[in-house]
Amino acid sequence: MSDTPYFKHHVFFCMNTRDDGRESCGPRGAEQAQKHAKKRCKQLDINGEGKVRINQAGCLDRCEHGPVLVVYPEGTWYTYVDTSDIDEIIDSHLVGGKPVERLKIK
């Protein structure tokens, strides 16, 4: 952990859609949320090396909390309901460095 991370905050959105009837993040707005986050970070000019990367990911195996995302290297896990929650995570955590306690999952 001594090196400066390539991305200051690397955000992974679970995009998985289960086809076995179990709950999953995909049908709960993950794609829209991820696109929204990517667009907003570009608008804020916080994306890129040394800054923020918004990524798609396969199943993060926390389906029961879905939709979920995780921010590394902090390892902070979030759930969200809509894009206003995503905005709060971006503004408070990614820009301000202050995690959003009400959306965190353990």
Place this chain on the structure above:
Amino acid sequence: MSDTPYFKHHVFFCMNTRDDGRESCGPRGAEQAQKHAKKRCKQLDINGEGKVRINQAGCLDRCEHGPVLVVYPEGTWYTYVDTSDIDEIIDSHLVGGKPVERLKIK
């Protein structure tokens, strides 16, 4: 960083295939490598909460080093050529806690 991470090592394989002719990880064996890693971690019984998670990810934006993967929360980036490199990353880094210097990218 004070909390114990949900996954001790969370590994993301870039699975992206570019359709614009530029280099990308997908055509360089990313899918085979990710499946291999997932299977091997299951065989070693190191996958799951508090242990290792092998994930697929969209473009990690380091195409020029592809194929690439990143291990969090350490933030260690690797390139690899084949599944023997993947085995070395699993055995040395994920099991032994010792990064594989020769495969690291900055």
